[in-house]
Amino acid sequence: MSGWKRKVPHLLSLLIFPILGLIYTYLNTQPSKAIEIPLKVDSYIPFIPIFVIPYIIWYAFIFGYMIYFCFKDLKVYYHALITIVIGEVICFLFYIFFQTTVPRPVLAGNDWITSMVQFIYQNDEPYNCFPSIHVLTTYVIMLAFIQIKKKHLFNTLFVHMMGILIILSTLFIKQHVVLDVIASIIIASVIHSFVVELATRSQKNSIRKLARSKRTSFSSKQIISQKND
Numbered sequence: 001m002s003g004w005k006r007k008v009p010h011l012l013s014l015l016i017f018p019i020l021g022l023i024y025t026y027l028n029t030q031p032s033k034a035i036e037i038p039l040k041v042d043s044y045i046p047f048i049p050i051f052v053i054p055y056i057i058w059y060a061f062i063f064g065y066m067i068y069f070c071f072k073d074l075k076v077y078y079h080a081l082i083t084i085v086i087g088e089v090i091c092f093l094f095y096i097f098f099q100t101t102v103p104r105p106v107l108a109g110n111d112w113i114t115s116m117v118q119f120i121y122q123n124d125e126p127y128n129c130f131p132s133i134h135v136l137t138t139y140v141i142m143l144a145f146i147q148i149k150k151k152h153l154f155n156t157l158f159v160h161m162m163g164i165l166i167i168l169s170t171l172f173i174k175q176h177v178v179l180d181v182i183a184s185i186i187i188a189s190v191i192h193s194f195v196v197e198l199a200t201r202s203q204k205n206s207i208r209k210l211a212r213s214k215r216t217s218f219s220s221k222q223i224i225s226q227k228n229d
Helices: 002-027 040-044 049-072 074-097 112-123 133-147 153-172 178-228
Strands: none
Touching: 002 049, 002 074, 049 074, 049 112, 049 133, 049 153, 074 133, 074 178, 133 153, 133 178, 153 178
């Protein structure tokens, strides 16, 4: 319980996610002009309703692993959090100035899988497609997990396999096209690398300053000792 209490102030930073969600919802309305950007390969990607399951698991996947990072390594936690926030802000700028849309298939049947897809379609308009926030955040989790030390093999396999399934699900339930996925992976990779590099340099500079401060303090003590002698 004491561990949770120490982590609560850090976990509260996750409240930024609902705020980002509200911004996404605000921008997810029919624009005056939205374009389609499919590649030829997109026409060969089938609609596979069962992939709605990993698509929905995404919500638990992101929050679950962010909490895991918070308890496992705060540096990894904040690297991931900052990357996601910056990445989503970049996505929002695209949604404002370069809005895209993805044609959706006509759903047939009343089984529970089709009903789940219908639920997604009804609650998420076919806009805000390029880049994909689903893919961006998932890939950030996968990148951040690589930084975790002393992790179980099963956990490693799970995070990457589930991450891949979530990314593929955006294509197979026709929420996104290939270019949306590629753009998201590039954005996530670049921002995460930048955040980690910046944090590493900052840490090294702090260590150097501390070392110089200790040397200066030691030299001052030596001078005072020599004068007293």
